[in-house]
């Protein structure tokens with residue numbers, strides 16, 4: 001096809017642009033190419049600026065290829081949404097080209113769209129148009145009910161300091177999530193710490209334990225977090241759900257599967273609830289980026305061809321196409337012409353899952369009392385705001401209110417409980433804690449928490465002989481050395497001075513600026529002796545990222561240095577120490 005390329009000179013406005021855009025100011029610089037039909041059967045290439053405001057955003061894509069792609073579709077007689085035009089005459093196409101460009105300009109000017117930093121030119125469109133993947137069938141629907149006929153859920157609570165999920169959210173049928181009264185909350189970090197950590201003490205004396213089961217040292221329990229109200233209202237607003245509709249009692253119908261229970265039976269359900277409670281307790285629309293099916297759903301409901309194209313392109317890309325820290329609401333916010341029905345949205349959202357926390361005390365010492373430590377996990381959202389993880393953010397809100405009431409002397413006026421449950425206690429520490437023999441406990445950040453219980457158990461054993469070494473990683477001892485000064489004391493209990501734990505604190509952002517693996521190497525002889533002792537064990541807890549691999553490398557180095565192993569032999573030896581039949585080296589990293 002014959003094409004004529006016309007470059008719009010800087011600062012000038014060709015007559016036909018004037019006709020189309022009137023006297024609206026437009027940018028003089030030329031950043032995007034756009035095909036427009038000049039006359040029947042002949043397209044001329046016009047270079048237009050796709051976005052004047054984003055030159056400072058180096059990572060921002062211009063949309064040049066994007067426009068080329070849409071133009072290509074048009075020139076093939078297809079509409080930007082993929083359907084065929086009834087006529088392909090150039091004069092019919094002209095408005096479409098410009099409306100596409102206008103739609104793109106509008107989108108590019110939208111701050112919430114800019115925040116996503118989508119590299120438009122790297123999106124892959126062709127496959128999703130030539131071979132579109134179908135959206136999974138809707139599996140959820142709501143029907144109205146009258147409030148009078150709806151039975152009240154006896155467990156449900158919307159209180160921010162004592163929330164409880166609907167009865168059907170059952171992690172371990174026939175038991176329900178348990179509302180554990182909070183006995184105490186305190187901060188373990190000082191102001192200025194990069195991450196904030198709190199210790200929570202819970203009363204589980206009335207927990208409905210199954211016969212023969214108990215809380216295990218080193219075990220972890222589940223906390224069922226609610227989504228924050230501000231995020232629920234934001235999502236409801238973006239889905240055009242009015243408040244009365246959000247709170248209205250409805251019958252939720254599911255076509256099968258476990259959802260919205262957690263580990264319930266797989267079967268269709270009809271449950272009395274509200275959209276608010278389903279969004280609050282049963283859907284994860286914050287901690288995971290939208291799925292490809294979700295983008296396809298949004299594309300299906302887009303009333304704007306540019307948004308439709310971009311969303312289909314996103315559904316076809318794996319990664320590095322845009323900023324990664326966004327949620328379902330951020331996407332809806334960025335695409336203002338996409339408003340899918342709530343039941344279809346809920347059908348595609350993952351289940352909101354409980355989070356696990358290590359028991360940080362010896363549950364045998366204070367019967368019916370559990371302690372846990374949690375660190376607030378934060379990230380920067382696309383709008384530059386700091387947001388927290390769902391559960392650690394929820395726990396921190398409860399903690400802050402608790403501490404405020406404690407300060408005001410108003411604790412008695414408010415109920416503080418956490419929605420939690422026991423779980424199977426089959427994590428490595430719960431299964432593999434041994435109270436005899438020497439042990440070396442290596443933990444970074446809040447990964448030190450389960451070891452506090454280990455030490456308490458060892459200290460309470462007056463006849464113990466094995467030594468305990470603790471290597472604790474933090475950033476700055478003055479700010480975030482968790483459980484500082486608490487390791488060799490158990491109030492009210494006899495402790496054997498012979499088995500005092502020896503502790504080494506390693507600071508990553510102060511003093512020597514070391515990581516725990518540096519201390520592990522430096523004290524390699526102790527590690528070597530412990531691991532080779534008949535009952536000796538090394539326990540490791542912390543982040544599952546590079547941390548665990550680095551410690552494993554350090555232990556291999558120790559095996560080479562003190563055991564004379566070659567590298568491959570040391571790797572095999574590490575595997576042997578970690579194998580469930582030996583478990584000389586037990587790790588729990590997340």
Ligand SMILES: Cc1cc2nc3c(=O)[nH]c(=O)nc-3n(C[C@H](O)[C@H](O)[C@H](O)COP(=O)(O)OP(=O)(O)OC[C@H]3O[C@@H](n4cnc5c(N)ncnc54)[C@H](O)[C@@H]3O)c2cc1C
Nearest residue numbers: 287325355356357358374375377378379389390391392590
């Ligand atoms: C057996 C076990 C024991 C554990 N013990 C403890 C413990 O004792 N103490 C403890 O503090 N933790 C512990 N954890 C980790 C804990 O379960 C949670 O994973 C942790 O608290 C974070 O949960 P969250 O809901 O706050 O974050 P989530 O909402 O699940 O988010 C997960 C991470 O992703 C980030 N994130 C969320 N949304 C986005 C987004 N849109 N963009 C970018 N990043 C995002 C969050 O900041 C966070 O770092 C344990 C885990 C396991 C499996």
Ligand SMILES: NC(=O)c1ccc[n+]([C@@H]2O[C@H](COP(=O)([O-])OP(=O)(O)OC[C@H]3O[C@@H](n4cnc5c(N)ncnc54)[C@H](OP(=O)(O)O)[C@@H]3O)[C@@H](O)[C@H]2O)c1
Nearest residue numbers: 375444445446447474475508515542543546547588589590
């Ligand atoms: N039972 C369990 O499985 C369990 C229990 C509790 C916690 N956890 C997990 O433990 C982790 C603790 O995290 P946190 O948020 O409190 O702290 P964190 O962010 O992991 O940081 C703790 C310390 O580790 C350092 N660090 C960072 N990268 C490292 C590396 N490659 N090698 C060695 N040290 C490294 C940090 O230093 P810099 O920041 O200076 O780099 C900091 O001093 C979480 O992921 C949590 O899920 C698991």
